[in-house]
Amino acid sequence: MTTRSGRHFLQIPGPTNVPDRVLRAMDFPTIDHRGPEFARLAAEVLEALRPAFQTRGPVIVNPSSGTGACEAALINTLSPGDRIVIMETGWFSHIAWRQPAEKLGLQVDYVPGTWRRGAAPEDLEARLADDKAHAIKAVVVVHNETSTGVTSRIGDLRRAMNDVRHPALLIVDTVSSLGSIDYRHDEWEVDVTVTGSQKGLMLPPGLGFNAISEKALAASKKARLPKAYWEWEGILKANASGFFPYTPATNLLYALREALRMLNEEGWPNVFRRHHVHAEAARAAVRAWGLELVCENPREYSNSLTAVFTPEGHDADRLRTLILDKFDMALGTGLGKLAGKVFRIGHLGSFNHLMLVGTLGGVEMGLRLAGIPHKDDGVKAAMDVLTVADRQPEPAIV
Numbered sequence: 001m002t003t004r005s006g007r008h009f010l011q012i013p014g015p016t017n018v019p020d021r022v023l024r025a026m027d028f029p030t031i032d033h034r035g036p037e038f039a040r041l042a043a044e045v046l047e048a049l050r051p052a053f054q055t056r057g058p059v060i061v062n063p064s065s066g067t068g069a070c071e072a073a074l075i076n077t078l079s080p081g082d083r084i085v086i087m088e089t090g091w092f093s094h095i096a097w098r099q100p101a102e103k104l105g106l107q108v109d110y111v112p113g114t115w116r117r118g119a120a121p122e123d124l125e126a127r128l129a130d131d132k133a134h135a136i137k138a139v140v141v142v143h144n145e146t147s148t149g150v151t152s153r154i155g156d157l158r159r160a161m162n163d164v165r166h167p168a169l170l171i172v173d174t175v176s177s178l179g180s181i182d183y184r185h186d187e188w189e190v191d192v193t194v195t196g197s198q199k200g201l202m203l204p205p206g207l208g209f210n211a212i213s214e215k216a217l218a219a220s221k222k223a224r225l226p227k228a229y230w231e232w233e234g235i236l237k238a239n240a241s242g243f244f245p246y247t248p249a250t251n252l253l254y255a256l257r258e259a260l261r262m263l264n265e266e267g268w269p270n271v272f273r274r275h276h277v278h279a280e281a282a283r284a285a286v287r288a289w290g291l292e293l294v295c296e297n298p299r300e301y302s303n304s305l306t307a308v309f310t311p312e313g314h315d316a317d318r319l320r321t322l323i324l325d326k327f328d329m330a331l332g333t334g335l336g337k338l339a340g341k342v343f344r345i346g347h348l349g350s351f352n353h354l355m356l357v358g359t360l361g362g363v364e365m366g367l368r369l370a371g372i373p374h375k376d377d378g379v380k381a382a383m384d385v386l387t388v389a390d391r392q393p394e395p396a397i398v
């Protein structure tokens with residue numbers, strides 16, 4: 001049996017590394033979820049969540065994975081047979097949205113994408129302009145496609161919807177962007193924002209979230225897809241006095257309270273800038289290695305992960321396995337049609353310069369050991385980006 005020393009490097013694009021402060025915050029006795037102490041906890045957490053989504057509206061928290069929160073968004077707002085548009089961005093637009101939506105009995109217009117670019121506002125506009133009768137009830141977009149490292153421009157997509165005055169709801173999946181990439185629920189007039197706990201929010205898996213607009217809330221009063229556990233109405237009613245209509249995940253809520261405190265202490269613009277700088281450094285490393293990014297459009301580069309093609313004839317999973325065995329580092333696998341062709345580096349959540357340099361060092365050594373043609377200049381290129389960024393006091397981007 002192999003023994004390992006030092007820390008495991010969990011560099012998949014989520015679940016991410018849970019900070020010690022958050023782990024410690026969970027390590028307390030579970031309290032009565034119908035008592036006054038719990039009510040104070042819930043009130044604090046539900047309020048503190050709003051800035052994370054940049055919303056003044058309510059945020060629903062359920063014990064669930066991200067996929068559960070996707071289903072909750074659909075069944076609370078839609079009725080059997082409703083037509084919806086889902087923009088194809090990669091594996092997650094399919095597995096977390098198209099497939100469940102079809103199983104729920106919705107009619108899905110799946111607008112084709114290349115998996116190398118974000119959802120195109122012009123494609124959405126054309127699709128909605130054709131729908132003069134407003135049969136389309138919702139548009140679903142994955143903000144940050146975790147399988148490809150491409151971030152769609154939600155503000156531009158919203159403008160496209162407004163330009164053709166289409167009343168469909170806008171539902172956005174931020175599972176791998178919320179808490180890492182600037183995301184504006186209210187400003188972009190998003191109706192339901194979906195996320196999970198295990199990525200930018202720096203928690204273990206186990207919580208799913210829906211931030212909801214007034215329009216989404218109004219739609220939920222008429223929506224007829226069957227629901228019970230997920231029904232927003234009962235949850236919002238109980239939340240108003242600091243409770244839940246079921247037994248909540250109390251210790252994960254302790255963790256959430258602590259993680260939100262940490263993000264607030266750092267300051268949201270600094271959180272976004274940190275992710276941007278680490279992503280720029282990771283991309284510089286990829287270019288210096290002479291490898292190819294999956295994302296083709298620099299305006300759509302993801303700040304939370306980088307997906308990289310291995311050269312033709314070199315299996316990306318063999319590289320990942322070798323890196324796991326030799327250096328105890330987990331990288332993300334290629335998903336769907338990118339299986340075996342792509343590896344993904346997660347650089348989101350609780351993360352710093354030296355973790356990035358270590359991660360890229362592990363990849364560079366793995367490339368050598370796997371005999372994959374590359375130049376050994378990636379780590380240096382990343383360090384150059386990091387040091388240049390550190391000399392600039394003002395945020396380059398937020």
Ligand code: PLP
Nearest residue numbers: 065066067092096146175176196
């Ligand atoms: N959507 C996106 C963009 C994701 O990255 C994921 C998971 O990684 C999901 C949905 C599904 O979330 P979960 O695996 O927590 O159910």
